Amino acid sequence: MDYKKELEKLNEYQRKAVLDESNACIVNASVGSGKTTVLISKIIYLHYEKNVSYKDMVVLTFTNKAADEIKERLINLDTSIDINELNLFGTFHSVALYLLKNVLPKEELGYTKDFFVIEPDEELDIAMEIIQENKLKIKYKNRLKKRLEKSVQIHEEEKKISKYDDDIFSLVEFLKKEKVLQNKMSFTDIINNANLLLDNNKIKPKWIIIDEVQDSDKLQLHFIDKLKTLDTKLFAVGDPNQVIYSWRGSDLKVFDILKNKYEAKEVSLPINYRSNNTILEVAMCFLRDRDSLKGIRNTESKILVKNHYDAFNEACYLADKIRRMHKEGADYKDIAIFYRLQNQSKVLEDVFLKNEVPYEVSLKKNIRDIPVLNWLIKVLRFSVNPNDISSAVYVISNKDYGAGIREKTARKIIKEKNIDKSELLKKMNEFLSESSKIIKTEDFYAYFEFDKYIRPTSATYKEDKEYIYNLFDIIMKYINEKNVDFLDGLKEFINSSALYGLNILKEDINSNADSVKLMTLHASKGLEFSSVFIIGVNYGLIPLNTGCMEEEEEEERLFFVGVTRAKDYLELSYYTNPDYYRAREGKSLYLHMIPPELIENDVNESTKVNLQELKKQIQKEKNELKKEEVVEVIEEVVKKVRHKKYGIGKVIKEDEMMLQVEFENYGVKEFIKGFSELEFI
The missing domain is CATH 3.40.50.300 (P-loop containing nucleotide triphosphate hydrolases)
Structure with missing residues (x-):
């Protein structure tokens, strides 16, 4: 491609950023200044002018949408790109996940290649089971998710005692071991574990390129640091004026941290092309x-x-x-x-x-917002991961879709592998050996005999069945597009749905x-x-x-x-x-x-009348009038009114301050007289 033509389209500030030769460069990109254009131009420039392979670049974003846009625009510009060259282009979590699945020795941490990604709510469910089983004392359970996130990030030397005098750090250790046993990683684990393994397993990219760098939290900054070697160059684009996620851990001082740590040069993109003056x-x-x-x-x-x-x-x-x-x-x-x-x-x-x-x-939304899908995805999780005890317990003890087995009993028969006690449990246990028979959506549905569990007499039966079929259609399409083995594709889909959400939920x-x-x-x-x-x-x-x-x-x-x-x-x-x-x-x-x-x-x-002032005026007038006079005035008021929005209506109730009017097509509306904009007719 003629990459020089792309550079000619840039303004002087954008071109300066793209051509910068610094070992580390931070681009302060004002809103609407074309930061994505600069980022893509930088990638193209490095590839064609500096002969840097796409495989030697790590390009990090904060949303799947941004990652997809960058890849799509790159491929449109450079049709010679093989999508596999862009495996390290994605969100922080997706890149860390790729490294854990394909590059880093996760076995050192006790995981297999087939580990599964779990959402924060699922991790919370496991934590609650641990609390119950081990009789742990945990305070402020309504904030447990946040407390676990903070506790995981505390350094070992600080782990002395909980400031709430409870067993939070014991819970963290139990939870860590249980996730390894069940072969599961949370979102936080993905970054944390990648950071741990990168200490002794450097991947040595030539360039790290970051979009919206101002949104980075401490774990992500550590991830950048672990990826970067002395020979790795850094190019980050962001806007300090758009730090709006501090409640998620974003640090307002990211620019200063990066500039000081890597002696980064700062350049600016000050021109806004979007908004009028x-x-x-x-x-x-x-x-x-x-x-x-x-x-x-x-x-x-x-x-x-x-x-x-x-x-x-x-x-x-x-x-x-x-x-x-x-x-x-x-x-x-x-x-x-x-x-x-x-x-x-x-x-x-x-x-x-x-x-x-x-x-x-x-x-x-997340998958929990649709009960049948929340249940179904756990059916699939245990079916492909027999270590996922918590999912199996949820599946067969669920009050709406389960097998009618109490939770305590369910846990016992699952751990004892007493599959004769539940037909659904047997189906899940045999899935790995029977899955080769599944070719289309109908096969999926028939294998598990879902009609027995979503119950044709249920009010939600038709809707639930449609959700299941839609999800299976998406899974089969995903596997076919990836052109992979059925089981590998299903496992990959389950991880993908946890990390990115499901299209069926229409999140965006x-x-x-x-x-x-x-x-x-x-x-x-x-x-x-x-x-x-x-x-x-x-x-x-x-x-x-x-x-x-x-x-x-x-x-x-x-x-x-x-x-x-x-x-x-x-x-x-x-x-x-x-x-x-x-x-x-x-x-x-x-x-x-x-x-x-x-x-x-x-x-x-x-x-534009002050409501409090209006109330005072009404009260003053009320005090000045005798009760009989007020009643007389109210009785003499015309009973029909016109409103510019609702049309003609009939006054059905009135007092000193309020009016209730019934409109033919809008029903009864209530108005404060001073604000009503009503015309009496």
């Missing part, structure tokens, strides 16, 4: 370093700040506005609505569905579907849309009331991320009467931080 000026209000962002898209437009009485009032407004935008030529898929908390999507979903506005919700929104995208601010990272609405900019929502300086600073960075997803249009809104217990009424401080000259006046903001 007004949006960038708004975004810069939430940056510590306001000189770090430069735009090239001039515009005279302003952003809109909108006040709504409550979330329902807002959802109706958004449905109308978005339909109008669509009629004027905007694609639904170019419009996004961001919020701080996942439950804020519910009212939008209800109203959009009723108003026929197509939408998708970005909602991270489909960017190509013509639908409005609804998501949290965290989920918006890495995306871009022509029009963005950020709702609920009330203190207590945006930002959350954290009470911690570091978290408040992260809330600002999170808002910055949301604002900079918008290319052409940005609208921010807040509630007079928020429906969320933590949120305060009225504008968040964030809205006061934006210069007035960047904001378009909302001509419809007639409801």
